[in-house]
Amino acid sequence: MDTTDIENRLKTRPLPKHVGIIMDGNGRWAEHRGLPRVEGHRIGSDSVREVTRCARRLGIEALTLYAFSSQNWARPAEEVAALMDLLREYLLKERTEILSNNIKLNAIGELDKLPRYVREPLEALRAESASNNGMTLTLALSYGGREELVSMARRIAEQAKSGQLEPAAVSEALVDAMVWTAGLPAVDLVIRTSGERRLSNFMLWQTSYAELVFSDILWPDFRARELCECLNAFQTRERRFGQTGAQVAQVHALPLRRTSS
Numbered sequence: 244m245d246t247t248d249i250e251n252r253l254k255t256r257p258l259p260k261h262v263g264i265i266m267d268g269n270g271r272w273a274e275h276r277g278l279p280r281v282e283g284h285r286i287g288s289d290s291v292r293e294v295t296r297c298a299r300r301l302g303i304e305a306l307t308l309y310a311f312s313s314q315n316w317a318r319p320a321e322e323v324a325a326l327m328d329l330l331r332e333y334l335l336k337e338r339t340e341i342l343s344n345n346i347k348l349n350a351i352g353e354l355d356k357l358p359r360y361v362r363e364p365l366e367a368l369r370a371e372s373a374s375n376n377g378m379t380l381t382l383a384l385s386y387g388g389r390e391e392l393v394s395m396a397r398r399i400a401e402q403a404k405s406g407q408l409e410p411a412a413v414s415e416a417l418v419d420a421m422v423w424t425a426g427l428p429a430v431d432l433v434i435r436t437s438g439e440r441r442l443s444n445f446m447l448w449q450t451s452y453a454e455l456v457f458s459d460i461l462w463p464d465f466r467a468r469e470l471c472e473c474l475n476a477f478q479t480r481e482r483r484f485g486q487t488g489a490q491v492a493q494v495h496a497l498p499l500r501r502t503s504s
């Protein structure tokens with residue numbers, strides 16, 4: 244089956260609204276080939292492009308890519324610099340395609356830590372694409388889930404201290420509005436590539452009911468077909484949200500019963 248057929252089949256069943264991807268294995272991909280690690284990141288950028296195109300074709304509402312974690316700053320300086328160069332290059336090169344495909348580019352993380360030569364094209368594309376509504380592509384940059392929760396808690400505490408907020412008014416909805424992903428749907432599916440099975444500080448609040456799909460493929464080899472395989476795995480899962488399997492089956496049966504009576 245070619246990828247068009249696979250994509251068409253995926254579209255006949257419910258797809259996740261929000262997919263988060265932990266893009267792992269760039270370094271190993273390069274090392275297996277005797278290449279510098281940076282080469283893995285470079286080819287990994289091609290995977291970013293292909294996977295984004297595929298998600299857009301499928302009509303996925305939100306795609307969040309873990310491109311650089313708060314902890315990644317501790318990598319060797321030349322690798323960090325190469326990643327920053329790649330990010331800048333990506334933002335400049337993909338601008339036209341992002342805009343012409345009605346994609347809204349978003350970013351989460353401690354963005355003020357990014358060098359100006361990345362922050363500037365990032366903010367420019369964010370502003371230019373702000374009214375697009377085809378798909379929200381969020382880059383998690385200098386991002387950490389714990390850092391995000393600390394920032395949210397601090398802002399809530401400040402509002403409570405200044406009398407703007409009653410502690411009793413702190414709710415799940417308020418936290419949703421105060422984390423960096425405000426306005427995005429909860430994450431339905433997290434994909435991690437390269438055979439590792441960890442969340443590594445990725446969207447800790449947003450993934451509370453996410454399905455986790457782990458792929459053994461290293462990120463530079465992860466393309467449209469591999470994304471489709473992960474989406475197919477998602478579609479075989481029964482999502483119960485704390486209810487029983489029988490209750491979930493009943494909810495799914497309801498619209499059918501209504502139309503047939």
Ligand code: FPP
Nearest residue numbers: 266267268269270271284287288291310333
């Ligand atoms: C993890 O692989 C990957 C990263 C830390 C960076 C991800 C960056 C890209 C895919 C390219 C640039 C991003 C964009 C959005 C253009 P790793 O280096 O930890 O791999 P390893 O575990 O095999 O060492």
